[in-house]
Amino acid sequence: MFDLAAIARALGEEARRFDVDRLAVCDSTNAVLLARAEAGAPSGTVVVAETQTAGRGRRNRAWLSAPGDSLTFSLLWRFAPATAPVGLSLAVGVALAEALSKVGAGETALKWPNDLLKDGKKLGGILVELVPGTPHAAVIGIGLNLRLPAGMPAELRATSAALGIAGNPNRLLAALLTELRAVLETFAGAGFAPLRAAWMARHAFQDAPVTLLSDFAPPRVGVCRGVDDDGALCFESAGRVERILSGEISLRGAP
Numbered sequence: 214m215f216d217l218a219a220i221a222r223a224l225g226e227e228a229r230r231f232d233v234d235r236l237a238v239c240d241s242t243n244a245v246l247l248a249r250a251e252a253g254a255p256s257g258t259v260v261v262a263e264t265q266t267a268g269r270g271r272r273n274r275a276w277l278s279a280p281g282d283s284l285t286f287s288l289l290w291r292f293a294p295a296t297a298p299v300g301l302s303l304a305v306g307v308a309l310a311e312a313l314s315k316v317g318a319g320e321t322a323l324k325w326p327n328d329l330l331k332d333g334k335k336l337g338g339i340l341v342e343l344v345p346g347t348p349h350a351a352v353i354g355i356g357l358n359l360r361l362p363a364g365m366p367a368e369l370r371a372t373s374a375a376l377g378i379a380g381n382p383n384r385l386l387a388a389l390l391t392e393l394r395a396v397l398e399t400f401a402g403a404g405f406a407p408l409r410a411a412w413m414a415r416h417a418f419q420d421a422p423v424t425l426l427s428d429f430a431p432p433r434v435g436v437c438r439g440v441d442d443d444g445a446l447c448f449e450s451a452g453r454v455e456r457i458l459s460g461e462i463s464l465r466g467a468p
């Protein structure tokens with residue numbers, strides 16, 4: 214499905230910013246790129262997989278993909294030493310949503326901290342992992358459903374969405390990388406703050422009742438007040454707004 218020459222053509226001038234590698238099969242593009250990052254791969258290194266056999270989500274969850282139906286890739290970005298990329302997965306969400314809009318692939322919404330939604334269902338996931346020993350370098354993993362894989366379990370199918378366009382996947386990848394580069398440069402200069410308004414404009418749960426799920430505590434019901442300049446979730450309950458930075462939490466719309 215992916216062709217390096219076609220990706221480079223679609224990237225045009227941007228091509229020199231990236232070093233793209235295509236793998237027929239790998240366990241997880243994030244795992245491959247983390248290893249390459251530890252071995253010194255430069256910022257802008259990209260790994261795109263036709264088949265991912267053990268795609269990862271947060272907290273060791275699985276990301277399901279199937280050859281031909283999924284766009285799964287990872288991008289390495291090195292920030293200035295001693296900076297912590299706080300709010301990076303939200304910034305990446307902004308880039309994906311804007312790129313999809315620009316290529317006419319439809320409007321998407323964002324769910325804290327790392328999901329891209331279409332019609333309220335999960336179209337894509339983002340997994341940011343920091344490179345061990347170099348915490349200012351991040352591997353940004355992205356999984357997008359082009360079509361829902363035939364083998365997707367019914368329960369997951371019910372909560373998942375697909376782009377459903379027959380567009381060229383090489384051009385789509387190039388458009389995503391181009392937008393990511395622009396957003397990552399903004400983020401590198403000033404953090405999430407300048408991207409917050411764009412995130413809020415696409416926020417799926419603004420002022421809506423939500424439930425917070427955690428592996429370590431009982432569910433909590435409150436109202437979602439968006440995110441702050443650090444990308445922390447602003448969660449209101451009992452008349453008090455709390456900032457939640459932990460990624461160990463899943464958010465759900467509450468009835």
Ligand code: ATP
Pocket residue numbers: 269270271272274275276277278327328335336337338339358369372373374462463464
């Ligand atoms: P949630 O999205 O449920 O709030 P999360 O953000 O922690 O939790 P992630 O780690 O981002 O979830 O993604 C993993 C989860 O995404 C899986 O547990 C599964 O429910 C769902 N998932 C896995 N593959 C796909 C897919 N191809 N399309 C949509 N959803 C998927």
